[in-house]
Amino acid sequence: MIKLNAKAKSILVQASFMDAGDEFATAKLMEASTITTASARTVLFRESDQAEHFYCVLNGYVRLYRLNKDCREADVRICGPGDTFNDCLIFGADRYHYHAQATENCTFARFELSRLRSMIEDDPKIAKTLMQCLSRSLVTTLDCVANDRLQTAPQRVANYLVMQCPSDAASYSLRLPFQKSVLAGKLGLAPEALSRAFSSLRDAGVIVCGRVIKVNDVAALKQF
Amino acid sequence: MIKLNAKAKSILVQASFMDAGDEFATAKLMEASTITTASARTVLFRESDQAEHFYCVLNGYVRLYRLNKDCREADVRICGPGDTFNDCLIFGADRYHYHAQATENCTFARFELSRLRSMIEDDPKIAKTLMQCLSRSLVTTLDCVANDRLQTAPQRVANYLVMQCPSDAASYSLRLPFQKSVLAGKLGLAPEALSRAFSSLRDAGVIVCGRVIKVNDVAALKQF
DNA sequence: CGAGCTATTGAAGCAGATCAACGGGGGTGG
DNA sequence: CCACCCCCGTTGATCTGCTTCAATAGCTCG
Numbered sequence: 001m002i003k004l005n006a007k008a009k010s011i012l013v014q015a016s017f018m019d020a021g022d023e024f025a026t027a028k029l030m031e032a033s034t035i036t037t038a039s040a041r042t043v044l045f046r047e048s049d050q051a052e053h054f055y056c057v058l059n060g061y062v063r064l065y066r067l068n069k070d071c072r073e074a075d076v077r078i079c080g081p082g083d084t085f086n087d088c089l090i091f092g093a094d095r096y097h098y099h100a101q102a103t104e105n106c107t108f109a110r111f112e113l114s115r116l117r118s119m120i121e122d123d124p125k126i127a128k129t130l131m132q133c134l135s136r137s138l139v140t141t142l143d144c145v146a147n148d149r150l151q152t153a154p155q156r157v158a159n160y161l162v163m164q165c166p167s168d169a170a171s172y173s174l175r176l177p178f179q180k181s182v183l184a185g186k187l188g189l190a191p192e193a194l195s196r197a198f199s200s201l202r203d204a205g206v207i208v209c210g211r212v213i214k215v216n217d218v219a220a221l222k223q224f
Numbered sequence: 225m226i227k228l229n230a231k232a233k234s235i236l237v238q239a240s241f242m243d244a245g246d247e248f249a250t251a252k253l254m255e256a257s258t259i260t261t262a263s264a265r266t267v268l269f270r271e272s273d274q275a276e277h278f279y280c281v282l283n284g285y286v287r288l289y290r291l292n293k294d295c296r297e298a299d300v301r302i303c304g305p306g307d308t309f310n311d312c313l314i315f316g317a318d319r320y321h322y323h324a325q326a327t328e329n330c331t332f333a334r335f336e337l338s339r340l341r342s343m344i345e346d347d348p349k350i351a352k353t354l355m356q357c358l359s360r361s362l363v364t365t366l367d368c369v370a371n372d373r374l375q376t377a378p379q380r381v382a383n384y385l386v387m388q389c390p391s392d393a394a395s396y397s398l399r400l401p402f403q404k405s406v407l408a409g410k411l412g413l414a415p416e417a418l419s420r421a422f423s424s425l426r427d428a429g430v431i432v433c434g435r436v437i438k439v440n441d442v443a444a445l446k447q448f
Numbered sequence: 449c450g451a452g453c454t455a456t457t458g459a460a461g462c463a464g465a466t467c468a469a470c471g472g473g474g475g476t477g478g
Numbered sequence: 479c480c481a482c483c484c485c486c487g488t489t490g491a492t493c494t495g496c497t498t499c500a501a502t503a504g505c506t507c508g
Contacts, residue, residue, distance in 0.1 A: 066370040074373035076366050088366070091352060092359040097366060120352065124344065127351035128315060131344075134358040135316040141365040142300050142312070142321060146290040148372050149298035149412050152495070180455065188373050190497055195456055210455095210505080377464070404487065417464055419488055434473085434487095 025125040032119065033109040044100040051089045051096050053110045057081055060106030061178045063185060064098045075185035077141065078103075080177060084133045090116055103182050148188050153197040156187045158224040161206065165218050172218070176211040249349040256343065257333040262326040270323050275313045277334045281305055284330030285402045287409060288322045299409035301365065302327075304401060308357045314340055327406050372412050377421040380411045382448040385430065389442050396442070400435040 035058070038044055044055075047066060055062075057079050064077040064085060076098055079085050088097065090113055120127045147156055160183070164174050176183060184194040198208045204224060205216030215221060259282070262268055268279075271290060279286075281303050288301045288309060300322055303309050312321065314337055344351045371380055384407070388398050400407060408418040422432045428448060429440030439445060 066374060068374040072374065074370060076369045076373075088359040088362045090359070091356045092363060097363060098370075120355075121348050124346075124348055124351055127348060127355065128344065131351065131355055131358060132315045134355060134362060135312040135314070138312040138358060138362045138365060139316060139321060141362060141369060144369050145300045145365060145372065145412075146298060146322075148369065149300075150290060150292040150296065188369075191455070192457085192498085193496060196496090199456085414465055415487070416466085416489085420464090423488090 022125055025123055025129065028119065028123065029111075029126065029129070032115055033111055036108050036110050038102040038106045038108070040102060040104045042102045044102065045096050046099050047097065048095045051086065051094050051113060054084065054086045054090060054113055054116055055079075055100075055111075056084045056109040058107040058109055061103045061182060062106060063101045063103055063182065065101070065185070066098050073185075074188070077137075077144070078178070078182060078186040084137070086113075087130060087133045087137050089113055090120070090130060103178055144188075153187075153189055153193045154200045155224055156189070157194065157197040157201060158204070158206075158221045160187065161213065161215055162218060162221050165215065170218055171205075171214075171216045174213045174215065176213065180211075246349055249347055249353065252343065252347065253335075253350065253353070256339055257335055260332050260334050262330045262332070264326060264328045266326045268324040268326065269320050271321065272319045275310070275318050275320050275337060278308065278310045278314060278337055278340055279303075279324075279335075280308045280333040282331040282333055285327045285406060286330060287325045287327055287406065289325070289409070290322050297409075298412070301361075301368070302402070302406060302410040308361070310337075311354060311357045311361050313337055314344070314354060327402055368412075377411070377413055377417045378424045379448055380413070381418065381421040381425060382428070382430075382445045384411060385425075385437065385439055386442060386445050389439065394442055395429075395438075395440045398437045398439065400437065404435075 033056075038060075044062070045052075059081060062079045062085070063075050064079065065073050065075045067073055077085070085100070086096070116126075116130070120130065147159065151159060161174070165172055180194060181191045184191045187194065189197070198206065198213075201221075201224070204220050206221070207214040207216070257280075262284075268286070269276075283305060286303045286309070287299050288303065289297045289299045291297055301309070309324070310320070340350075340354070344354060371383065375383060385398070389396055404418055405415045408415045411418065413421070422430065422437075425445075425448070428444045430445070431438040431440070
């Protein structure tokens with residue numbers, strides 16, 4: 001166990017999952033957390049392992065994914081700084097629903113599920129906080145289903161770029177916070193399909209240069 | 225407003241979303257509910273309408289769906305008796321995230337979001353109940369993403385049939401509780417694709433006769 | 449500077465959507 | 479009660495979009 005350093009603490013406090021409680025509730029949660037790290041490609045847990053922890057990502061990105069019987073992988077979610085996962089286990093099954101793998105060196109705040117359960121019984125503020133986590137996870141996942149079912153590859157990419165756009169900017173530049181293959185997985189695409197989607201957006205003023213993506217006309221992307 | 229009749233009440237009590245609270249909490253929830261009905265094809269609310277209610281289905285099936293900009297529809301979830309929806313709005317956005325339409329004549333227990341919020345603050349048991357709802361919704365939706373991304377049409381149908389199978393039966397017969405087009409939407413398929421998926425399962429001992437489906441070999445389906 | 453991984457591009461194959469036509473069953477009205 | 483009609487479901491044909499496979503180029507990190 002590593003003691004909370006200043007940066008981790010600040011991310012944890014800023015993480016939206018903390019912002020519902022009052023100071024007292026925040027302090028209690030903070031005190032119940034254990035900071036852990038995982039190096040790139042580490043598998044944090046596997047589907048149907050005994051469930052033990054709820055996580056809040058402080059640093060890096062985590063893939064949550066499933067396997068089919070041919071062992072092909074499909075991401076169900078990518079979690080970055082401030083995101084929580086395993087919220088569905090607090091009052092749910094006692095087994096993980098997916099595999100989790102660090103895409104790079106990562107830092108987490110980790111909470112024992114059993115301890116969270118008893119904190120919730122005692123403090124409605126904490127319950128509220130965790131309900132907000134659950135809501136966010138659910139909305140994210142619903143959006144994912146809708147996007148998968150309604151949008152083509154270029155539309156998904158355009159949509160992602162629009163979502164990342166700082167408010168009301170007409171054009172902007174973005175450095176991807178992870179590898180393109182991670183973005184492909186997040187969007188439910190093969191890496192090749194992502195690459196082709198980017199090229200098809202070139203006409204709409206999207207210029208890709210390594211991890212840096214330049215969006216010349218946000219409004220045009222929204223049409224896509 | 226319609227008074228709870230015996231059947232509606234029994235479904236509501238049995239609905240898993242009630243089973244976490246003690247009798248007192250259950251009574252409070254029951255008292256806060258309004259029973260409403262919707263006739264076939266009624267749209268209950270539309271995406272980005274002002275959010276007002278949390279629902280528990282007592283009877284019938286509801287489609288939750290989104291539209292793309294060409295107005296093509298895609299279901300994100302089908303809710304039947306005992307299922308809840310709009311749990312993500314209790315501590316979330318103040319707008320609906322999808323359209324909702326009754327696929328047939330339906331009955332619901334409906335709760336005002338604002339009232340639920342204050343009940344949660346007062347009673348941790350109710351918070352726990354609603355967290356279980358949220359967890360169930362989230363798991364269902366995660367499964368949906370994973371299935372969409374990992375399985376072909378026949379596999380999705382096989383999986384659905386296996387899920388409906390009474391525990392450990394070697395063979396069984398099922399009457400679909402809704403139209404095939406609803407099942408198609410639930411599985412993220414066009415109706416034609418569902419039809420073809422059924423025929424491709426004929427070799428695996430699946431016989432379709434109108435709404436009745438006979439599954440001769442559940443084990444064989446699990447392989448699919 | 450080299451090794452290995454990441455990304456791009458091309459070609460081929462496949463799964464599912466879409467369009468169109470037809471058959472049957474259930475509901476409605478006469 | 480019967481007949482009609484509409485809608486649901488099926489089947490066939492075509493088309494699009496994505497995956498898969500393969501080869502190559504570029505990056506990153508020892």
